[in-house]
Amino acid sequence: MIDTAVATFGTVDILVNNAGIMDNFVPAGELTDDLWERVFAVNTTGPMRTIRKVLPLYTEKKSGVIVNIASAGGLMGSRAGAAYTASKHAVIGLTKNVGYQYATLGIRCNAIAPGGVNTNIGASMTAPNPFGMERAMAGIGTNPRVGEPEEIARVALFLASDDASFVNGTVVAADAGWMAY
8 A cells, every 4th residue: 555655646645544343342251362363453453564664754754644543442441342442542552652752753643533433334343242232332322422534534634734743642532522521
């Protein structure tokens, strides 16, 4: 993906890591290695690899922006199952690490933590675990509303813009205030 962008446009200035899958609300006691590894491969390893790939480009030109799509699940303990929650916590840790370590090289790395958003991520839910879903959804009634993808895109555009030049290594919650409860 990065090679194609460089071949087509000459460089990469902004990287948005936006792929993600759910984990069927599977709690830790019923989690399989396969599910853990699949969720981490998409939600955490994918962003790490794209970040690793753009860093030489960004380092050479002393500029570049990375925006990772994390989740309210990466800031809270039970908005999904164990694998999804841990994978999004890892994305937040990666974001903070990269943001700090590369800050003096003109590189910014931030994350967005969306709450419930009207996307197709639910398609990765095949057989929700009844116990895990009951526990994870216990607070859903406090969610003020479901967001639209365009609302998250506007936050990403801000973070990628020069208007956010002093914003680095942080997580912006975009959840209509859900986590404020």
